[in-house]
Each structure stands twice: as structure tokens, then as C-alpha cells.
Amino acid sequence: MTDIPDQGAAGVLAVNEKPVTLEIAASTDALDITRVFLGALLEVQDTVLRRLGDNYEVYRELRRDGQVHATFQQRRLALRSRPLSVEPGGDDPASIAAADQLRTNLEQIAFDRASGLMSWGAFYGYSVGECMFEIRDGKAWLSQVKARTPWRFRFSQAGELRLLTRADMINGVAMPPQKFWTTSWGADNDDEPYGLGLAHQLYWPVFFKKQGLGFWLRALEKFGAPTGKGTFPAGTPKAEQDKLLRAIHRMRMDGSIVVPEGVTVELLEAVRGTVDQAAFNRAMNAEISKIVLGQTMTTDDGASLSQSEVHMEVREELTDADAEELCESFMAGPAAWLTAWNFPGAKTPIVKRTAAEDKAKAAKLLAQQAEAVTAMKAAGYEPTPETEGAMFGNGWIRIATPPVEPTQAEVAAARQARVVLPGLPTPRGLAFAAGDHAHGPDAIDVFAAEVLEWRPLMEEPIAFLESFLADCGSLAEARDRLPGLMASLPVERLRASIAQAGLEARVAGREGLALSAEEEAEAAG
Template identity: 35%
Template structure:
């Protein structure tokens, strides 16, 4: 009799299923009012911010050019890559359903919403609302009405809060005019929330804004001080001197003249007055303000891209560039994977459930751009070892727009069979030419004659095997035998004889 695994004393008891013991609701150090969870971001807590004020604190950082440029690099590095939809279970039906989901994603700006959801990199989380509609989608060549997204709209953070009641998981709720504290429950399969570094006691996540706030703050102060410095020392101040006995009218005339020179500031003193200015002792073109701003820019880009954009020179610069490229690809792949997890658990799953499709997954593969020049050189080296790439391999590697070249035309036939070859400017071969061809064949059949001809025609063979053109070869043969050029008949005969011997010899060796 088989033992019941539940009552088997050799096995431990089952653990608590689908439950949390140390949840946020039972945390004695957490202050929760009416179940509404607050962010545990230290900067937000330090400033006593809540709700929309906390989110706007980080959104304001995008006004900085370096922050905006760095975030754009992170976002576009993912969005610029193509997406792939695959079924969870490999089957013929799953492959067809994955193709249908792929077609649906191309109808409502999938890349655009991916870029919008990646704003969570800065703030920590980003909600978006799916607007569903009915549309005809081609399935196996026939239209079929399906529930598809008409658009996905990015929503402001201030409209939402997370509420936790009891041991239940935190729930996203929508703030309305009727309930500004806890909000109302959102409909199922309606809102996508992409989160970064979300924790148990902080479902809102932690974005890069926490690390970017202070370098941006100090950079703005440095730029302000730099601007004041340039305003004070960048332009000369006009200085007018008037006699001590000058009248008020004369002083006014001098003042008007100084104001005409500069509106930023002027100086008027009686003659003999001593004025000294405390000048800056800075040497060189750079200033401490510039160094300060550049240091903050490096700090900002290191937070966003994972490494400072500055490096040494020479080999150190090349090594740093290679390392930055590797870090950038890793960050882009990580951003893509996290975004795909969010989409696969929400939008992609909902599309499949609403339309009875096999479960599918979407993902992007981030790879380094291939060096076509290096690859072509490698292929050339391999071909020199005696290997040949198939036409399918060439198309798979370099694109479908490549095809094999047409075979070069065969050399003209000589002697009997077919049209006789003619090298005389397109003229038809005369009967004498045919007789000459036959005589040449008979001469070459003689072993002694053949050895003599091989010695004579050795340079001719070398020139042809090196890629010589037949028309150019005729001129070369005429120059090779100058004593045959006095008479046109002898020149034509010499050209036909030697050209026929060479091409006939090569044709016989093929």
C-alpha cells in the first residue's frame, strides 16, 4: 500500500503557501496612514515630500542637458533594436499565435510606449494605461476580429498611489476628486506599471534620480558662479576721468559718453584718484568653475552609463572606449530584459488571454554591431585555404540582396565545329583561316614541334594566366614580333597564328 506523502513522517511539513510573514503591513517601524504606502527614498523623506512633489523633484532633473542626453542613450539603445515574439511552448499553433501577436504590436506604436515606460529609470516607476479596441487581424490569411490595444498612454505619477490592506500585496489605486487619499481601485488588465529597484517596503521603486540630484544641484551652482565670474572679468569696464574743477554739466557729458560705450557698468572718478581692483590669480585658459562643471558632468554620465566618459590617451583611451562599449551593451541588455519582464507579465499576457492565443513572450537582443570589414577579410582568408561559402551562407551573413555573379563567357571556339574564331576586327573567318587552323593543329601534334612552341609561347601563357585580355594580347604579339609588321598581310597572319596557338593550347589544357 502506497504511503500518503502528506502523512509521511520522513518528509517535513509543507511550508506556508502563498503567504508573507514579514510583510510591510506588520512592520513596526513603518508609518502607514489609511494603508497608503510612502516611498522610502531617503532624499524624499529628508525633504518631507509626498505625492506629486516627490516625483516632480526628479522629473525636474531632465532639464539638465547631460541628464537628458544620458537617459536618451539608455532609452534609444533599447528601442532602436528590433523585438522578437516567441511562444512559451514550441508548437505549430504557438508559432502562428506568436506571429499574430507580433503583427498586433506593430499597430499601436510599441517602440514608443517602450520608450515611455523606460522613464522609470529616472523616477523609479512609470504607469501607463492601455486603451483597448476591436480590430480585424489577419490570422492564416483571413481577417479575425480581436481585442487589441488602440494605444497605450503614459500617465503622470501624481495620479496613483499604492495601498496595502492586511497581508495582501500592495495594490495600485487611482486618485480621484472624490478620494484624494486612498483613491479608487483600477480595472483589471488596464494599467501597466514598469518599476526599477522596487522593494518590499517601497513599491514605487528607486530610480537614478536619487544619485543624480546632487551632481545636478552642484553643477547648477557652479554654472551660476561661472557666469558671474565671466560677467565680472570677461569684459573691460570703461573708466572716465574728469578734472576736479569740472562742472556738473561736464560730468554729465562724460557719463553719457561712458554709457554709450557700455551699458553693463561704468566708472567715473576725478583726476588723481587711485582705484585698485583685486584681480584673479588664475593662470591658463581653464578656470576652477569649468573644472567643477566638467567634474559634475562626468559624475552624471557615470551614474547613467555606468562609467565615466573620460579616459587617457593612446592605448589607455582605446582600452577605455572598449570597456565603455561593453558596459553600455550590458546596461542596454539589462534595461531590455527588465522591460520585457514587465510587458510579458502585463500587456503580452493580456493580449493572449483576451484572444485565446497561446502564451507568448517578447524580448529584444542587444548585440554589438558586426564589423563587416573584419568579417569579409576573415572569409577571404578562409577561402584561400580551399573552402567556399554557400550562397545561403552569404545571404544569411550579408543580406538577401546578394547573388552569385554570372559565369564568364567561354572563349571563342577555334578550328572545326561552330563559327571559326576571328580576331580581325569582327570580320568573318575566311577559308584560308580555317586551313591555317588545321595546319596549326597538325603542327602541334608533333612532339618536337610542340616542345619548341612551348618554349616560344611560355611568356604568352604567363601573360594570359595573369589575366591578359585577348584584344590587348594581339597588340602585344605584334610588338613582340616587329619584323612581321612591315607588311599588313604578314602582321595579320602572325596575329592569327600565335593567338590561335595560345588559345588553342589553353583550351586543350582546360
Template identity: 30%
Template sequence: MVMAQLLDQWGRPVQLNKLREEQAAPSLASVRQVVGGHPAQGLTPARLTGLLRDAEQGDAIAYLELAEEMEEKDLHYLSVLGTRKRAVAQLEITVESASDDKVDVDNADLVRDWLRREELEDELFDILDAIGKGFSVTEIIWETSARQWWPALLKRRDQRWFEFDREDGETLYLRGPGELEALRPFKYIQHVSKAKSGIPIRGGIARAAAWAYLFKNYDLKDWVTYIEVHGQPLRVGKYHTGATEADKEVLLRAVANIGSDAAAIIPQNMLIEFVEAAKQGGATDLYEKLADWLDRQVSKAVLGQTLTTEVSSGSLAAAKVHEDVRRDIMRSDARQLAATINRDLVRPLIDLNRGPQENYPRIVIGLPSNIDMKQYAEAVGQLVDRGMKVEQSVVRDKLGLPEPEPDADLLTPPGQAAPEALPSFHSARPARVARHSADQIDRLVDEVSGEWEEVIGPMVAPVRELLADAGSLEEARDRLAELIATMDTSALEDVLLRAGFPARLAGRLEVELGRRNRT
């Protein structure tokens, strides 16, 4: 295959000469600048409605900037959103080969090698920024220093630098100096996370949480104002009847200084009194109750429940149900993320290094398996003994064991010598080896059957004559021993020698195949 004609997952031609270039790098001289606006300042219901409407009509810059500020200014939203993203980014990742063919196993090992990168968890965390904003874009930085295409870095790109097609609302374009640019094939991981059905820009958690953020912001401002007015005792300064204007100014400064510096001096004939503010528990609790209620709504939107984030009364059964809901959301996020990585990274990695394949390996992101590995291995062994066909790659992936190298030292059962190298076994699928062994044995039987009469006939004829002439059993026994001692067996020995080697080899292959299937 000519690599210049390589097509991506959507059928677009891949330009290999541009894969090493960064297409979406930031620049002060372009529209892709790191510094952005702050729409959260002075946010009102009318402004929020406007920027949400602009986002769904194609101009999402203000909405995306608001989503960023919400994480910076609302600690509860930052906490629950970060919890959801980190829970998925730290999950176990396994690779399943397409089959037991050597080509498919090698392709899976290539993906496993890439997954060992230490930066992967942080990169997955950035990709999961789509949970809050609806989508995320990560540029793949390819390198070819090792004579192969390798994703050296996955760079997060600011969502503000991209724009959805205004006709379908799903196709992404890169903002350029004058016009929108198409994203280069095999260069980006485009992840979409949907809190609800609809176009990607309306599927992020931030869109729903923005209203809770707005009302909570109003609540906190009023709460702080109330505390400033009623949280400290009222300071009252009293001056005598004949006090001058200068005396009044001295007293006023003293009252003000006590509030800020907790110290002041006044003339001896003046007085400052502290009047405690009225304790109105209902009014002060109102602000806190509203803030807590809004936080619980955000927890439900992000995590699907509240018992894992707030301490409240509830039964153990209720807490278990809430934890199950959170795990369901985690599994959904993990499946969506795995599908994106398989589409936008696994396939390009294989195609660039091995060429297009009929089947591709796939990564699986999920919770660690709780099965007992010993019980699993014993159960698989019993099923194989009963005739069930099980792919070795499935068992290896389940146990987290890589395919052994041809020259690797292999573990063997106690008391059994390590098997000698059998190239034909390692280079072919086990099922094909089994069929080949059976064919060899059948061919051997046919060959021996064809030579049997020719080889055995001259040896059997003298025995038949001896038995016909002998007068008694004792005479036949004595003469048979003499006949066998002088019999020519060279032809039979030659046939048995030629048949023994392939029969032994086929038998060893069968034994080796059965042993490896059981392990």
C-alpha cells in the first residue's frame, strides 16, 4: 500500500508531511491567544441567557470562558467536577487484540507499549474536560525518531480556538487568522461528553450548572453584606453638650478605628458604647440554606447523587445506592473515553506503522476486576478440557499477561522440562496447528497402509508354511524361534523409522497446544 494514499477514519486522505507540524499552537498574533475574557464579572440572568444562546448559534467563546471561571470561583463545582474526571483518568486500562493471529497480537502490543507513558493520566484528565464544556480537543504531537510514528505528546487545546459548523453543529473547525481551517486527519482527539442529548455545545455540565453558579453568587454577595452590617456590634460614640466640631471629629475617628484597628483614644469626658446586633437566626440561616441547596443540585448534576459529597443522615442502603449511581456514571464516562481513544488514536497509530487493518485492537477502560484470578484460571482450564474453544488473547488480556517473545524463558509445570523451540507453533494460530497435526497423522496412516502388504507379506509367508507343516504346538514354537532369528526385517524397520519421527512431532505439538490452552 502507498502510504500517501492512507485514509483516516472518516475517509479523508492523510498528509504525512504535515503530521509533524503543530496546527493549533497558540500565538499572540492570531485569534488563538491564551488570555481570554471574564464574563463572570457582573453576570446577570439576562447576560447568561444571551451568552448561552450565542453558544448554540456558533459563537461559544463567552460561554467557554464562563465555564472556565466557574471552576476557578466555585469551590464545590471544582471539587465534584474534578472528582468525576479523576475517577475515570485513574481507571485500569487494558488492550484486547483483535484475534490470536500474530499480526493482531503484535498490533495490540504496540498499543500497550504506548500506554505505559507516565504522562497518560494527566492527558486523559485534560481530554475529560469535555464533561464540563461538552467537548475537548487534543492535538497529537507525532515523532518519528525511532523509525516509527509515535504519539510523543497529547497537547490540550483551548476549546475557544475551535468552532462548530453552523449547519450541522457537530463538525469542528480551527479558528484561523481569516477563516476557519479543517482539522488535519490523524492529528486530533475530539472527545464529546453528553450530559444530555443534543448538539455537543449544549451537552456539557457547565451549561446546566451555570444557573446554580449565578444564583449562588447572588446569595454569597448578600450573605457577605449581611455579615458586614450585622456580624459586628454597632459602635456608638457619645460626646458632651459643649463639644466642639474638632471634638466630634476626634470621636468619629476613634469609633471608625475601633472597627478596623481594634484600638483608639478619646478624651476622658467622651464615651463609646457597643450595641449588640439583634440575633435573627432565621435570616442568617437563609443564605446558608440556599447555598447548600444549590450545591446539592450541582452534585446531582455532576455525580448523580449527594451522599458521597455531603455528610447527612441516611441509611447504609441509601448510601450504597448513591455509590452505585456514581459508578454507573463512571462506567459511562469510561466507555465514551475508550471509544474516542480507539477511534482517534489507536487506529492512527496502527495505520501509520502497520498500514490499514481489517480489525484493530481496542483499549478498554473500566473498574479493576474483582474476580479471583485463581478461580478464573481453574474455570477456564475446566472449560477447555470439556472442549470449549477459548482464544489465548482473551485469557491473557483478562489476566494482564503480555504475549511472550519467541526466545523468552517460559514457565512450565513442576517436573516438566521446558519445551524446545517449535517455530511452526509460534508462527501460526493454535487452531491451525491442531488441524495441521491431525492432517499429518492421517497422511502417515495412508502412507503406511499402502506399504503394509508389500513389507509384511514376505515376513508372514514363512510363518504360515511353518504352522502348516508342524506336527505339534511345541514343534511350532521351537521352529518359530529359529525362523525369527533368521528373518529379514530391514524393510519393516525402514517404514517404522520413517513413520516414527513425524508421528512423534505431531504428538508433541498436540500436547504443547493442550498445555498452553489450559494455562
């Protein structure tokens, strides 16, 4: 028997220095008071199934009902039709490689079909799939998942899966670990590995529906062929009575009979009013739809478009839950085994089946968050990298904001203040107005650089200044002689060149000629 921790004095639990990591209230041995009989195998706790002698074939017969088939087919195919995604469980290279291989593996097998078969666990309560593995290029690969009939298997007290065989129907044969993918659906606790399937709730509505249909058919028969009544005089012999009864039976087939005088025949029809069997049938169908789909308007007629959209959202919520149930069980089973075998130490990949509606909702939420960030920036606030990561997730990088092109007013104000606008390109057609305070040489600058050869023109003034400084004994002497220097500075050649360039520029401006090769190319373009 499992030991239970002592509660100490006065029944008060002592404070543990470390957490208790052992399982204490497991449904094994004599601890579980909810199980009447504890044998080698755990008994199914489904009360309806117990009354049926644990006969799952009765649950299988429920699928013959048209409403059950149609509704559960919607739920099952909605799950199967969702695209499968496999994401790394971590950022390390091993976890990324494990996700890539699992994704490739599942794309190469009929995994959607296997998922559809395993989803029948939602109907019966649990499902069992045998995983067929193979070794390829030194790695373990999942080659196929074979869904087995679930009630061929039972669970032991320790949670071990056991196969019931003809040779051993009591204890079963223990199955090897990391071989079978199992799912459990609908139970309200973890002590029930068999789950509680939709068939548990569907049994009575389907049963009542069948009984109602039987009465309905009988009523239709009575309406189409009312009961015949024959009246004969008192004292009529038994042989004559039997002859009249046979005549009444033939009347239902032939439509007419001949009887002797004194004998009357009449038809008895229902006079109690109308019994609405169709309403009862609709009520049972609605009950079935609500059990399987949580609503009725995806199988029956609806009142309005808005209501049908709400009902559709309810069905999608159930499909979301089914997808999570199935994917989580696969991650805890085959996905975890393959990762441990092929990439020891790597995190188990995250397997999902995301609906298109979920992607649309995520895109809408992302747009709303982007609008909120834009509004906050307009108000003068900048989000931190942590805030952006929490809002938009990984996979996004910030790009440099492109420079804003200045307006004509901004360029004119900059020219008036004789300041440069760094990083802002000059608008097209405003280069001359900005002058040498814009961004780069304008047409006049280029023309002056091409016409005036500055180096030879400045050689004579530079040599004169160097000789002047050499003659001065000190800087103080040079300062005192500086006023008389400007009158004797040799700049005639420089003055003549500048005058000639100014003349050419005025002539070119009057005639509309290009002042540079760049301006000529721009005018030609």
C-alpha cells in the first residue's frame, strides 16, 4: 500500500523544505474508493456501458443513426481538414533539427488519415494506434499508424496497456512501451484512462428516437390501412365468424369484399386528435446535434445568418479542443519518442492543427496592435523591444525609417538661416534655390570647378605670402606689416579669371545654356 505523508500534530501539514515529487493519490491498490472491484485490469467507469455489459458494439451501432453519422462526421472531418504544423520546441539547433525531421516524416505518411481514425476516440472515449517504426539512415522514422479497435485493449492498475487475446481475456498480454499511441477523451479526471465518449450521452436519445420511429411507423400504418371491424348477428357459428375475419383481412389488400345480409363491416380510425411524431423526432435530432456539435444550425435549418455564424463558432471551438487533445497526445507519445531516439536532449516539437479562422483572427489582432503602436508613436511614445516582442512575437526586425523629404518651405527656411539639413535630400527643382547650403554642389559650383583652374592661379599669391612670412622676424612683426600687404598682393591674374568666369556665366544664363555636363544631361532627359 502506498504510504501517505504524516500530517503531524493537530492534523496540520508541516511545511516541506522541498516539493513532494511522488504521486500519492494514484488510482491503484486500495486507495481508490470509487472503484468497487480492483482486479488486474482497470474497469470501465461508464455507467451506461456497464448496464450494457461493457459491450462497445452497442455504441458502434449508434453510428447507424443518420443524425449521429452526419454530426460526428462534421466534427471529425473538420479536425482532419486542418493543416498540420510542426514547430521547434526550443531555439537550440538540436530542437530545430528534430522539428524539421518530424515535419518531413509526417508529410511522407498518411498522417491525416491516421488522425481521422484516432479521433474516433472522442466517440468511444479512447483510441489506440499501433506505431510502425523503421530505421532509415541511422534515424528512427514513423512509417505508419494503424488504428486498432480500442476495446481490444485494457489498462492495468499501473497504467500499462494490455491486449486481450483469446488465450487470456482476464489479464491480457502486456504491450511493449513506446509502441502504441493512445488518446483519452471526455473524462472528468485522470483516473479514467478509458475516457467518457460521446456515445455515453448519445445512447438514450438514439434509443428513444428509435422507439418513437417505431410508433410513428405503426401510426402511419393505421392511417393508411385502418383497422377493420366486422359485426355479425348473435348466434353466428364460429366457422362463419372466422370466414368474416378472413374477408376483412382480404379487404385490406383487395379493397373490397362481399358479405351476406345482416353482417356489417366498418373501418376504425383514430379519433383522439393528432400525435405529432415528427416534432418528437426533431427534438431527438436536436438533442443529438447539441451533444456532438454543441449546437444545431450546422445540421438543421437556422433562423438567421447571425445565429448560424454563432453556431458555427461553437462548432469551431469544439474542433479546436479536439485538435489540441489529439496533438497533445501525439506530442506526449510518438513525437517525444522519435525526438529522444534521434536527437537526445532536444525539446519535443510542437504539433498543431490551426484553423484558417484562427489565422484570420491572429492577422486582425496583429493589425490592431500595429495601429495601437502607430497611435502611441504619434503621441510621442516609443515601445520598448520587450513590448514589441510581447505584442508581435519573434520573427520581426526593425527597419530603418526612410528620411523624410523636406518641403519647399523647409528648404527656403534653411537657406535663409544658412544651415544645412543633414540627411534630407533636396526636392527636385530646388537645388539652385538652396545654393551651397543644400546637399551637394549645384550647377554654379560645378561650372566654377570646370572653368577656373584654381591651383595655378593661387601659386603666385601663395609664394608671395611665404616670402613675406620668411622676411618677418616674429608673428608680432607680421601682424604690424599686414595692413600694407594687401595692396602689394599679386592677384591680378586671379581677378581676371574670376571676371571672365562671371561673364561666361551671365551669358550662359541669358541664353539658357547648360552650365555643366550634369545639367545638360538633366535638361536632355
